[in-house]
Amino acid sequence: MTKPKVLISDKMDPNAAKIFAERGCDVDVITGKTPEELKAIIGQYDGLAIRSATKVTKEILDAAPNLKVIGRAGIGVDNVDIPYASSKGVVVMNTPFGNSITTAEHAIAMIMALARQIPEADRRTQAGEWPKNDFMGIEVTGKTLGLIGAGNIGSIVASRAQGLKMKVIAYDPFLTEDRAIEMGIEKVDLDTLLSRADFVSLHTPLTDQTRNILSRERLENAKPGIRIVNCARGGLIDEVALKDLLLSGQVAGAALDVFEKEPPAPDHPLFGTPGFICTPHLGASTTEAQVNVALQVAEQISDFLVNGGVTNALNMPSLSAEEAPKLKPYMALAEKLGSLVGQLSHGNLEKISIEREGAAASLNGKPITGAVLAGFMRRYSDSVNMVNAPYLARERGLDVREVRHDREGVYHTLVRVTVETSQGPRSVAGTLFGDAAPRLVEIFGIGIEADLAGHMLYIVNEDAPGFIGRIGTLLGQAGINIGTFHLGRRQAGGEAVLLLSVDQPINEELVQQAAKIEGVKMVKALEF
Numbered sequence: 178m179t180k181p182k183v184l185i186s187d188k189m190d191p192n193a194a195k196i197f198a199e200r201g202c203d204v205d206v207i208t209g210k211t212p213e214e215l216k217a218i219i220g221q222y223d224g225l226a227i228r229s230a231t232k233v234t235k236e237i238l239d240a241a242p243n244l245k246v247i248g249r250a251g252i253g254v255d256n257v258d259i260p261y262a263s264s265k266g267v268v269v270m271n272t273p274f275g276n277s278i279t280t281a282e283h284a285i286a287m288i289m290a291l292a293r294q295i296p297e298a299d300r301r302t303q304a305g306e307w308p309k310n311d312f313m314g315i316e317v318t319g320k321t322l323g324l325i326g327a328g329n330i331g332s333i334v335a336s337r338a339q340g341l342k343m344k345v346i347a348y349d350p351f352l353t354e355d356r357a358i359e360m361g362i363e364k365v366d367l368d369t370l371l372s373r374a375d376f377v378s379l380h381t382p383l384t385d386q387t388r389n390i391l392s393r394e395r396l397e398n399a400k401p402g403i404r405i406v407n408c409a410r411g412g413l414i415d416e417v418a419l420k421d422l423l424l425s426g427q428v429a430g431a432a433l434d435v436f437e438k439e440p441p442a443p444d445h446p447l448f449g450t451p452g453f454i455c456t457p458h459l460g461a462s463t464t465e466a467q468v469n470v471a472l473q474v475a476e477q478i479s480d481f482l483v484n485g486g487v488t489n490a491l492n493m494p495s496l497s498a499e500e501a502p503k504l505k506p507y508m509a510l511a512e513k514l515g516s517l518v519g520q521l522s523h524g525n526l527e528k529i530s531i532e533r534e535g536a537a538a539s540l541n542g543k544p545i546t547g548a549v550l551a552g553f554m555r556r557y558s559d560s561v562n563m564v565n566a567p568y569l570a571r572e573r574g575l576d577v578r579e580v581r582h583d584r585e586g587v588y589h590t591l592v593r594v595t596v597e598t599s600q601g602p603r604s605v606a607g608t609l610f611g612d613a614a615p616r617l618v619e620i621f622g623i624g625i626e627a628d629l630a631g632h633m634l635y636i637v638n639e640d641a642p643g644f645i646g647r648i649g650t651l652l653g654q655a656g657i658n659i660g661t662f663h664l665g666r667r668q669a670g671g672e673a674v675l676l677l678s679v680d681q682p683i684n685e686e687l688v689q690q691a692a693k694i695e696g697v698k699m700v701k702a703l704e705f
């Protein structure tokens with residue numbers, strides 16, 4: 178049997194190459210390639226091990242007919258086009274915990290560096306000055322640290338900050354009250370956090386919800402003299418606004434490990450701004466973390482290529498060989514339903530129930546539940562997958578109920594997902610056509626039949642003549658082609674839902690325009 182070939186395309190601890198060789202793979206370490214150079218060689222490899230420098234785009238994936246698995250030695254996978262990799266059948270894995278402690282420690286180092294202005298004091302002292310009177314720091318003891326994102330890294334930062342006698346508050350829609358109590362922190366909304374925090378530290382992935390979460394407006398309204406640390410992802414903060422507010426004194430200090438564009442241009446507006454310090458995406462750069470993630474990624478990739486084992490995959494469930502063919506379409510359905518209900522529900526979502534009815538009731542429910550939870554939580558975390566979703570849900574105190582009804586309803590098989598929201602329960606349901614093709618059949622109590630795929634637009638409106646024409650015209654004028662069109666309504670003249678699939682993503686501006694059309698109650702762009 179020929180050995181699987183693996184490329185390590187980013188700088189990684191040498192133990193990774195050793196593990197690949199020991200586990201039966203041929204490995205090449207070729208780092209620093211341009212996208213064009215990578216495209217020219219990627220075709221020969223079955224596996225690709227990366228950190229953050231390699232961007233695995235559509236073009237790279239199209240040039241990689243043999244590629245079966247991509248392993249990210251780290252957490253964030255925003256450098257991989259996961260939907261496209263999935264469409265090509267390429268498994269994407271990460272190493273969700275290997276660098277969390279290290280990154281949390283970097284955030285704490287940034288807090289201390291800001292509090293005592295260590296980089297600037299160091300620079301001037303080494304330049305021959307003795308500027309003892311220019312650096313009046315602050316104590317962190319007794320100060321309030323506001324965490325935006327309290328997952329793996331955020332919760333480690335919380336415990337370290339508590340050791341420094343800081344009071345920790347957090348904004349994280351997925352943090353339950355119980356988990357917050359367990360962590361000894363206070364759960365607050367974002368505005369409260371910004372009005373109370375002396376230091377803010379960001380620990381979320383970059384998603385549509387978190388992009389620009391520290392916008393100019395939010396920074397302007399934050400507690401005067403706030404200090405900000407970002408060791409998560411560039412794009413979470415408005416960098417230009419940050420400079421203006423550092424200059425005005427509204428923000429007393431900012432420490433960035435990550436930038437919207439990396440590496441930042443040499444004339445980046447923040448460079449040289451008083452109170453600003455930065456590091457070149459060093460959050461995960463310790464010997465310990467790099468050994469952890471390199472070993473882990475090499476073990477995971479070789480296990481997959483040599484034995485078919487799946488660990489920490491972001492786009493694939495773990496399954497036995499016999500169950501796989503029967504369960505696969507159910508898992509595709511379940512993930513879509515979880516994703517739909519997650520995209521359409523807001524606020525504190527603490528309870529989710531997954532009901533299986535008819536033929537679905539007799540199947541192994543675990544992978545179906547895992548798939549629902551993975552779809553539901555994907556917008557909150559880069560690290561969630563069908564395997565770890567139930568564990569993460571439990572850890573975060575999400576109450577997950579699984580219910581089986583052996584009876585058969587209108588459909589011979591049905592999966593229903595319900596979340597409890599502050600406005601009451603919200604449920605969506607789907608079936609399999611021909612035991613293979615997932616179809617949505619009900620959304621918030623309204624019957625509708627639709628395939629959930631690609632870019633979609635969801636509209637709730639008052640059922641009235643001429644409405645569909647107005648939506649069609651709006652999309653047509655925006656140059657957006659409609660693929661499929663699905664309608665459902667409670668009763669004639671009552672509340673109706675419209676679900677459209679379109680050929681390109683729908684931007685926020687168009688969503689706002691659609692929301693202004695007469696009769697529209699709610700509009701949401703969806704992605705599957």
Ligand SMILES: NC(=O)C1=CN([C@@H]2O[C@H](COP(=O)(O)OP(=O)(O)OC[C@H]3O[C@@H](n4cnc5c(N)ncnc54)[C@H](O)[C@@H]3O)[C@@H](O)[C@H]2O)C=CC1
Binds near residue numbers: 331435
């Ligand atoms: N600077 C560096 O070198 C490193 C950076 N990272 C970044 O740190 C991020 C966090 O990593 P982990 O803690 O392991 O991830 P995680 O998935 O355990 O935690 C992320 C948390 O963010 C929360 N969240 C999601 N959307 C939110 C929103 N709109 N508002 C507030 N909170 C929200 C989630 O509920 C979750 O609790 C990663 O996504 C990665 O981008 C990770 C490792 C190293």
Ligand SMILES: O=C(O)CCC(=O)C(=O)O
Binds near residue numbers: 228252253254461462
């Ligand atoms: O590999 C690195 O140095 C970056 C780590 C990181 O950003 C991540 O794991 O998300």
